[in-house]
Amino acid sequence: MHLFYQAQPVTYLTEDDSRHAIRTLRLGVGDTIAVTDGHGNRHSAVISQVDNRRCSFRIVDTQMTAPRPFSIRICVAPTKNIDRIEWFVEKAVEIGIERISFFIGQHSERRMLKLERLEKIAVAAMKQSLQSYLPQLDEIVSFSDLIKEGIDDQRFIAHLPEHGPVLNLAKGASPGGRYMVLIGPEGDFSEKEIQQANDAGFQMVTLGSNRLRTETAALTACQLLTFINT
Template sequence: MHLFYQPDQVSFLTEDDSRHAVKTLRLGVGDGIAVTDGHGNRHSAVITQADSRRCGFRIIETQTTPSRPFSIRICVAPTKNIDRIEWFVEKAVEIGIERISFFFGQHSERRVLKLERIEKIAIAAMKQSLQSYLPQLDEAVSFSDLLETVNDEQRFIAHLPDNSAPTNLAKIATAQRRYVVLIGPEGDFSEKEIQQAVAAGFQMVTLGPNRLRTETAALTACQLLNFLNV
């Protein structure tokens, strides 16, 4: 069954979903669809009005999907090439993630991030992977402001200092916790930012023996934490 996203308590699909349902999928009156509000509620419904601008539906049954017994938050500096960060968002949502936060570090090459397109990508990935929860997406803020928003149990920063060998994330994280992982920009974290993170309770971790691009590191962290909780 086709899954659509409607965050508001109304009986019609959004304009984009209405067009997709009627024009692309050629669904008509009486056809069954599934609709999620992005907060865990999934409605089984039937189309009552096959309008490509305002496709109406009637809810037959509602089921609530329980939230996961753990949560993953990835905080990442947007890449210079925005396509890379968009790729990360799409894949992370498909794999499973509760929150994505963006920040601008001292070495960030990108200083502007438009969240509207990121949200559309996340919504499409949620629907494609048949999930009922849309991750929280945070506007980009400074690194210092980001740290003030962190209240997660297990805090990690992916960084390889010159004078020590951090433990691999997969070995130090424990199951069924609330995780937050900091992933730096192409120019890495500054020394001041490392000190701020450590003072805020973050542990330095490695994601493997290879040097990873920003978006690859962010997705790897997301995957490792999901595998830990399988």
């Protein structure tokens, strides 16, 4: 079944989805589709009117998809090449993630971020992977402001130190938790930021013995936390 996204409580598809349904998928009156609002509601619906700009549908049934018994929040410093962050958002949504936050670190090369395109990528990935929840994407903030937030019960900062053993995230995280993981920029976290995170209650963890690019580290953290909960 084809899944579409309509955040508003209306019975027609967005213009982009209408065009995709009619021109690309060749759907017509009487065809069955699924529509999600991104908040867990999934409607089984039948197309009632074909229009390239506003394809109408009639809801037949609505099911509420239960949220996952754990939640993942990845906080990442955007890379200089925005394509890498776009790749991360797409793949993280496909795997499953509840929230993505962006921050400016001391070594950050990119200090501005426009969410509009990232939100479109997240919507497309949600539909492609047949999920009913759209992750929250946060506006970029400073590192110091980010670590002041205290809503997550398991808080980690990913860092590969030159000396001394550090616990792997897969072993440091407990199943069924609310996770918040900090992923640094290309230049990594500064020593001051690591100390600030430690003072704020973040536990230092690694994602393995290899040094990873920012977007690879962010996706690896997402995958590890998903794995320990399956």
